[in-house]
Amino acid sequence: MIVVAHIFVVLALLACSCIVAHPTIYPHIALKHGKGNRVRALPNPPPPIISYHIHITYTLFNPPVVKEALELRNRTRQRFQDYLAPDCPGRYDYGYLCMIDDHDIENTTLIGGPFVSGEWSIFVPLGDYPLITPWLTQNRGNLSLLLHPNTGYEYEDHDIWALWAGQRWPLDMSIFDKETQTNEFGHYPGDSDNPVCLSKNGVCGDDQLYTSTLCCFDLACKAAETISNGFSNHTIHRCA
Incomplete structure (x- = not known):
């Protein structure tokens, strides 16, 4: 009976040690310090790409560079005038190709980050990706281009899933949380705000x-x- 009791105690201790060890093995299920919410693991497979952003980045305190960035924006607007809808006042879920107009692109960085440089940007539905991405890649001149998907997981969108053409600028990634969905809740590729193709007469x-x-x-x-x-x-x- 003593031997059986000892075996039972050992098994119980092993079971308890396994339970205690789980937060270390799966750190994404632990409570995030100071935030009061759980850090979510990325879904598997990864979340679907709903749309894209193209950002042109540049040095704000260099007037010739700012001039080049503004000229590229004007050329882009002129070249795609038959495709562009009115400017978007925000960054997500507009249902059409549009230039984003949400801050003073000549004198200020984007409030809330993550850009530490000047930037202007375009909201790109999936169906318009092959239209505008090649043209801007080849016509950006000396400016840098950041292309990133929008999945709702902003850290991964701006970092591990992002593509750069030209010099890669630093981003303030501290404003994002890894493996955490922060937007695009309830949206999916092909909904009315994120079309994957053009309808009749487009x-x-x-x-x-x-x-x-x-x-x-x-x-x-x-x-x-x-x-x-x-x-x-x-x-x-x-x-x-």
Whole structure:
């Protein structure tokens, strides 16, 4: 009986030690100090990409560089005037390709970070990714470009899932928590705020950019109308 009792005690101690060890083996389930909420592990597979942001970054205290950044923004707006919707006052879930206008891009950094440099940016639905990303990558000049997905996990979006063209600028990642969803709750690829393709009559390309965006369902990108900009004509393609 004594031997059996000893065995029972040993097993009980082992069981208790395993339970105590779990927070060390799975640190993502521990309470986060000072925040009162749980640090969430990333889902497996990773969360779906809902949309993208393209950021052009530059030095604010260098007037020639700021001028170059503003000129690129104006050229981008002019080149994609047939594709862009009105400017977005925020950063997420607008349902269309738009220039983001939420701070003074000539004199201030973005309040709330994570950018320590000047920046201007574009909200890019999934269907518009192949339209604007190649053009900006090749036409950014001496400026840096950050392309990152929007999944709701902002630390990973701006760090491990981000792509840079040009010099990589430091970001203030201390404002984000790893493996923690902070936005995009209830959103998914293809909802009304985050389309994955263009509906009927959407501008899908032209004779300079060719057919660059994706038309939905059984629609095809077809030549639709001729546009004159005062110097030359070009043909707009629409989903039909």
